[in-house]
Amino acid sequence: MAEVLILGAGVSGHTAALHLRRLLGREHSVTVVSPNSQWNWIPSNIWVGVGEMAKKDVVFPLAPVYARKNIGFHQAKAVAIRPKGDANDSRGAVDVEYTSPERTGATERLRYDYLINATGPKLRFEATEGMGPDGHTESVCTADHAVEANEKLRKVIEVLKTGTPQTLVVGMGHGTCTCEGAAFEYVFNVDHELREAGVRDLARVVYLTNEAALGDFGVDGMVFDQQGFQTTSELWTGSLFRERGVEAILGAHVNRVDERTIHYETLDGSVHTLEFDFAMLIPPFGGVPLKAYDADGNDITGELFAPSGFMKVDADYTAKPYEEWRAEDWPTTYAAPGYDNIWAVGIAFAPPHQISKPQKSPNGTVIAPSPPRTGMPSGVMGKTVAMTIADRIAHGPSAAPHTASMARMGAACVASAGTGLTKGSAAAMTMLPVVPDYQRFTTGRDERETRGELGLHGHWVKLMLHYLFLYKAKAYLGWQLIPE
Amino acid sequence: MSQLTMHEPAGGGDPIVDLSKAPLPTTKTLRTRRNVPFQFLRFVAFDLRIMRMVIKGHH
Numbered sequence: 001m002a003e004v005l006i007l008g009a010g011v012s013g014h015t016a017a018l019h020l021r022r023l024l025g026r027e028h029s030v031t032v033v034s035p036n037s038q039w040n041w042i043p044s045n046i047w048v049g050v051g052e053m054a055k056k057d058v059v060f061p062l063a064p065v066y067a068r069k070n071i072g073f074h075q076a077k078a079v080a081i082r083p084k085g086d087a088n089d090s091r092g093a094v095d096v097e098y099t100s101p102e103r104t105g106a107t108e109r110l111r112y113d114y115l116i117n118a119t120g121p122k123l124r125f126e127a128t129e130g131m132g133p134d135g136h137t138e139s140v141c142t143a144d145h146a147v148e149a150n151e152k153l154r155k156v157i158e159v160l161k162t163g164t165p166q167t168l169v170v171g172m173g174h175g176t177c178t179c180e181g182a183a184f185e186y187v188f189n190v191d192h193e194l195r196e197a198g199v200r201d202l203a204r205v206v207y208l209t210n211e212a213a214l215g216d217f218g219v220d221g222m223v224f225d226q227q228g229f230q231t232t233s234e235l236w237t238g239s240l241f242r243e244r245g246v247e248a249i250l251g252a253h254v255n256r257v258d259e260r261t262i263h264y265e266t267l268d269g270s271v272h273t274l275e276f277d278f279a280m281l282i283p284p285f286g287g288v289p290l291k292a293y294d295a296d297g298n299d300i301t302g303e304l305f306a307p308s309g310f311m312k313v314d315a316d317y318t319a320k321p322y323e324e325w326r327a328e329d330w331p332t333t334y335a336a337p338g339y340d341n342i343w344a345v346g347i348a349f350a351p352p353h354q355i356s357k358p359q360k361s362p363n364g365t366v367i368a369p370s371p372p373r374t375g376m377p378s379g380v381m382g383k384t385v386a387m388t389i390a391d392r393i394a395h396g397p398s399a400a401p402h403t404a405s406m407a408r409m410g411a412a413c414v415a416s417a418g419t420g421l422t423k424g425s426a427a428a429m430t431m432l433p434v435v436p437d438y439q440r441f442t443t444g445r446d447e448r449e450t451r452g453e454l455g456l457h458g459h460w461v462k463l464m465l466h467y468l469f470l471y472k473a474k475a476y477l478g479w480q481l482i483p484e
Numbered sequence: 485m486s487q488l489t490m491h492e493p494a495g496g497g498d499p500i501v502d503l504s505k506a507p508l509p510t511t512k513t514l515r516t517r518r519n520v521p522f523q524f525l526r527f528v529a530f531d532l533r534i535m536r537m538v539i540k541g542h543h
Binding site for chain 2: 206212213214232234235238239241242243247248249250251266270272274410412422423425428430432449451453454455456457458460461464483484
């Protein structure tokens, strides 16, 4: 009998848990540890943030699903990994602290034979003074944050209805943020809501981003084939900004946020202030705070984790200039070096470097989007590691691992630009691979599969994905037929 | 090389991207983006592309 422990119940952790349960016999146990009692389809938080969906539409309780599927569940946060066990037991262990109302603060040491770290991000609002729901800006990173963002947005719309101009800023709250796509979506949904409310002409809408170019999305932009001509994601997204009258500020690092003022620096080193009445700024992500100890209790956190808090895996972490970055630098198996029973997937793994070219302002401020590793790639990683573990259990430690490099896999990014079955629209993009490979493709990606389209159909796709992935996450009949 | 660069508006203010070089969609394009039968075909095409990508690139 083997015990598999999964830390995190987001897209990658939950996907891994469901596939492991499907692949392993009943004699093996699969257990999930997550501080959250609910699963959240995060891409739809955008719609909660503009009031087009309620919180209940994007979350559901995990416990009943895990009970039905015979998956163990601890509502707790992992605080330490002991990969070589402790003085009492040489099996690996994870120390957890419960977050459920009935056991808050209680601790336990859980043993494992195989461990998947899918802990996702720590939202580092503290990286920028005054940012976040406890400060002066909104967020859509969680369903609760999105509910709050919508409440603030409604108040601004009411003020606009009195004829008072308002400035709305949406973007990235730090030079090293990721998830630019979420801010892109939110700014156009806000624009859409303002138009629907008939107050767009009184609103100044600004997209404030750490991207050096529009359409970069933290993946170094894309080159599309459009009607026989190459076009860039920069011109393509620029067209939407121009059409909608949304202003854009590029290469920005937010230093501080006061009650009504954002202080930021741009790539040329100049510093500026931007007055606002409503601001939604995405925070930078870090790894969740996890310590690691050897069997004697010595701290080995630096051995397992990068300084960012993300777990080291089978990537090439050698520091080298942008020009020498290669597709092979990216991990394929997600196994932790030196451990044949620990993996990190989704946001939890440490990327070898950025995807977009990192830049510094003359003041030395790093303004470089971090690589996105959410959504489709997260799910694929979770399933891949689940298959590796299932094969190891079935065929022994010599079973070849399954692989899924972000430099080989594709992703779809459907960025909503407004809702409504006949009035909605979205920028629907596909890219293959996620990490450009200039050795294989002149534009870095397969031109046949890398496309961008704007239109109503994009909204339908995003809506379809919402219902499909909620169905899949609830593990209803045939869930495994829905691809990651 | 960035095609849409930042500029500081005359008379001060925040530096913003000069979008004048970004192509504006024509009226026909805007109509096409809302045309339900055409968009349905694009919906099917996009779904097929995702599936092809899943088969080609996921493992």
